[in-house]
Amino acid sequence: MGILAREGYELTPRADEAEVLVVNTCSFIEPAQKESVDAILEMAEHKKFGAAKRLIVAGCLVERFREQILEQVPEVDAVVGTGEVERILEAVQGGLRVLPAEPPAFLYHDLTPRIITTPRHAAYIKIAEGCDHPCTFCIIPQLRGKFRSRRFESVVREAENLAAGGAREITLIGQDTTSYGEDLGLRDGLAQLLAKLAKVEDLLWVRFLYAYPNRVTQKLLDTLGAHPRLAKYMDMPLQHASRNVLARMKRGSHGDAFLKLLERIRASIPGVSLRTSFIVGFPGETEADFVELCDFVRAANLDWMGVFEYSDVDNAGSHALDEKIDAETITERRNGLMAIQKKISREKLRALKGRTELALVEGPSKDNPLVWEARLEGMAPDIDGKIYLTDIEIGGEAAVAGDVVRVEISRTDAYDLIGRVVEILPRAVSREPRAIQSMPPAETLTRIATGAPLRVLS
Ligand code: SF4
Secondary structure, three states, rough: OOOHHHHHOOOOOOHHHHHHHEEEEEOOOHHHHHHHHHHHHHHHHHHHHOOEEEEEEHHHHHHHHHHHHHOOOOOOEEOOOOOOOHHHHHHHHHOOOEEEEEEEOOOOOOOOOOOOOOOOOEEEEEEOOOOOOOOOOOOHHHHHHEEEOOOHHHHHHHHHHHHHOOOOOEEEOOHHHHHHHHHHOOOHHHHHHHHHHHOOOOOOEEEEOOOHHHOOOOHHHHHHOOOOEEEEEEEEOEEEEOHHHHHHHHHHHHHHHHHHHHHHHHHHHHEEEEEEEEEEEOOOHHHHHHOOOOOOHHHHHOOOOEEEEEOOOOOOOOHHOOOOHHHHHHHHHHHHHHHHHHHHHHHHHHHOOOOOEEEEEEOOOOOOOOOEEEOOOOOOOOOOOEEEEEEEEEEOOOOOOOOEEEEEEEEEEEOEEEEEEEEEOOOOOOOOOOOOOOOOOOOHHHHHEEEOOOOEOO
């Protein structure tokens, strides 16, 4: 989007008024693939009957089916894979239809034009791309290529620019964040990066997602514990607890080792919130394996948990494994595991009732614009619970999105909290609410659909 906006294209979230449609796709698991195909077909209708003149398909689906997309949906004019992001302009202007498949190698940097589609106060930074782990259920290495880190200074500069533009929270992402810097010859690269980002003024929290358990070093934990700006939060997908299943997943380890690691994390980072995710119904997961996982979840007492039903993607290593589990059992196991966690989560949140906590205001709720939302340090954007605010005014002043406030928590639920703002902390000058930067004049522009609310980052 940044590359196109720099060339003078106007971005629009409305497909019906766009002249060029770009569908950015996912193909990680079957449901994501289906959603992507549905979106392509829906956009093809706009090209047949609406204003659209070109339809482009980008992203992970292209890495799997580049030729097939063009063959099977004749309305598609060009496909752009994950390693070809910088060729989007040629695709839009008609100079590119399809490139030969190659291992993706693209990596953006701080000078790559970028349009931030999240609210101004909370931005994501991708610090690395690709993955070298052999997890048998996962085709991300095929879709995203080999692991490669962005330059240290490039990430820091991007964080500084985002903070100067009003970001209060930065979330570092990548398929394998805890390996950050290994390919650059850095030891404990993520810890070093976090320590540097912890010095960026105007940021309230810096967090990272997707820690790989055996890459969590003591240095990383000590760094998280030492810097107030580093969110006391860790997301560490464990995928399972049974030795048997983890071995078939080619992830090694087992529940007891994970419990020890969790103990070490809690001892190193007092007050840390922990999130994990599991896959249930992996081929060969016996009832005993599942019971072991349930026992693990009870013992681990984590703050947040996601459970994914195993998806049998045809070019993943696990596709060839025998002892597949039927869909009904998989869903039952998912529901069973979620029910265990729901009780844990409810208990944990209940302990917050009556307390006053620091929170970042998100703005009006998507579910109900009359209610506002905020998050605590232990709540990552989009994936964890949130606080619904019944009152955002204090002394005649109303909180705005991106404000740091104190919230008195009045009610608690299984995953969310309800509270009211009791104090708005002073805003730095760069944080004063201001108008969103306007787009260039419309008459010089072609319009492009993105499906997302947009804001140009200067
Ligand atoms: S570490 Fe994550 S991205 Fe890499 S192969 Fe395993 S599940 Fe996939």
